Amino acid sequence: MSLNEEVELLRKIPLFANIEPAKLKLLAFTSERLRFAANQELCHQGDMGDAAFIIIEGSAEIVVSTPNGDIKVSEVHKNDIVGEIAILCDVPRTATVVAATEMEVLKISKELFFRMVSEFPQMAVEIMRELAYRLEKTTSQLMKAVGQAR
């Protein structure tokens, strides 16, 4: 893929929508492009996390291991970011991310992630928004579960 095609591809990801093409070229150079087969793990619960992933193609399941077995808590799709909690909080991976289909992802190192959110505030706002949505969703699931347990 040519560099221009690469930049065009990145521009279609909403997280990068407001970033100038020149800076997207830098991103294309400094991030790592990876492919996963279905059922391969992008990261494993409990491991130390040093990168986040932006999904270019395909989808994955978020699975949490509990004393009662594995529970699928969520799915991530094209254009979603996943794995940013471990690099934001310096905690081990809170879940396992398993490819549900063949996948293509952009692996963003911790260092690059912090450089990007500092340089592109719009990206920081989008990530905050995504985290806030997930928190709202998880909280309402928790309230439902607690309500049922009473």
Place this chain on the structure above:
Amino acid sequence: MSLNEEVELLRKIPLFANIEPAKLKLLAFTSERLRFAANQELCHQGDMGDAAFIIIEGSAEIVVSTPNGDIKVSEVHKNDIVGEIAILCDVPRTATVVAATEMEVLKISKELFFRMVSEFPQMAVEIMRELAYRLEKTTSQLMKAVGQAR
């Protein structure tokens, strides 16, 4: 309180630690300082939210109303930010925030919030980190509740 005292106070809040004093003066001018008595509500679940609150003094309880009654889900203390989910996600308030003690807070309008995170990426990183911590905590509570219910 003099403007310099006000700026000194803001500098002690970790969220603002890396922001230059000149910009903190602007913040002191444009944000609203409010006091709440114990048991007063800062915001109410279901209402539309147009502001976040940074706690300068005191603490509050986060209460969610469920079909089985009110559940206290968390507490917020001095230096914490609360109420940012409604302005990030454009959803009604997801919980009621009730003063547990006498409180002093900085009310940050939605417009000011977005201006601040754009201008001060370090603040955006701190808020992302806080949201990621809360998400991790809520997810593990949910896993525990789901595990117990099985």
